[in-house]
Amino acid sequence: MALITEDGAGLANAESYCSVATASAYFTSHDTPEASWADLETSEKEALLRIATEYIEQTYGARWRGYPMTDTQALSWPRGYVERGDFAALTSTSTYLPDDEIPPLLARATAELALRANAAPLTADIGRTTKREKAGPVEVEYFANSREQTSYPVVSDMLSRFLKPRTSGAMRGLIRS
Numbered sequence: 309m310a311l312i313t314e315d316g317a318g319l320a321n322a323e324s325y326c327s328v329a330t331a332s333a334y335f336t337s338h339d340t341p342e343a344s345w346a347d348l349e350t351s352e353k354e355a356l357l358r359i360a361t362e363y364i365e366q367t368y369g370a371r372w373r374g375y376p377m378t379d380t381q382a383l384s385w386p387r388g389y390v391e392r393g394d395f396a397a398l399t400s401t402s403t404y405l406p407d408d409e410i411p412p413l414l415a416r417a418t419a420e421l422a423l424r425a426n427a428a429p430l431t432a433d434i435g436r437t438t439k440r441e442k443a444g445p446v447e448v449e450y451f452a453n454s455r456e457q458t459s460y461p462v463v464s465d466m467l468s469r470f471l472k473p474r475t476s477g478a479m480r481g482l483i484r485s
Contacts, residue, residue, distance in 0.1 A: 311354035316408040318381035324357040324418060325364065325379065325410050331357060331419035344426055353422070360421035363430045364414075364467070371471045377407055385410050393469035417466040424460065432458070 313330075314322035326334075328350055336343050345353070365384060374390035388407040389465060421430060 311357060314381075314385060314410055314411055315381050316386045316406075318376070318378040318386055320380045320382055322382045323456070324354075324361045324413040325383065326357055326360070326418035328353045328357065331406075331422060334416055335423070336421045340423070343409050345423055347428065352426075356425045357418060358421035359425045359430065360418045363421055364418060364463075366431075368467055368471060371474075373470055373472055374404075374407075385414060390470060411470065414468045414470070417463045420463050420466070421460065428458075430458070430460075 311328065312319065312321050312323045313327040314325055331353065332345065334340075348356070361383065369384050371392075372384050372387060374387035376384060377386045377388055386407055386409065388404070390405045390407075391403055392405055424430060
């Protein structure tokens with residue numbers, strides 16, 4: 309089944325923030341070692357873009373700035389009232405991003421995650437935290453409180469301008485309506 313890419317219309321059946329063509333162009337223009345992407349069949353690329361979009365929805369969905377444009381759209385974007393956080397805000401007549409577009413950084417972040425999803429699952433089930441593992445002369449010990457999930461700082465940095473700031477537990481108790 310062909311990938312349905314959100315185009316800013318608030319599609320009820322959208323599956324991805326990035327098309328295969330956009331992802332391929334992104335990897336080509338950034339001189340990404342794209343062999344792993346270029347060697348994939350179109351259907352595999354579409355599946356990876358779906359996985360990446362689902363990851364973005366689950367990880368960032370509750371933190372987006374602004375509001376969804378329709379009650380029926382399948383994904384969190386397009387959104388209204390998302391303030392511009394870049395130089396364009398100074399030169400534009402509007403302080404908000406267009407509410408009928410998908411930000412290019414969101415599409416790029418989706419492509420980045422799709423490429424990573426080809427190498428390994430984006431989220432892994434969390435089991436016991438390993439303190440020490442020994443197999444012959446090789447030994448592994450993890451620091452206390454080490455991350456159990458893989459994080460993707462490049463993607464988080466790309467999306468940070470579209471996210472609400474995190475509120476600490478102490479502050480959350482002080483902010484009441």
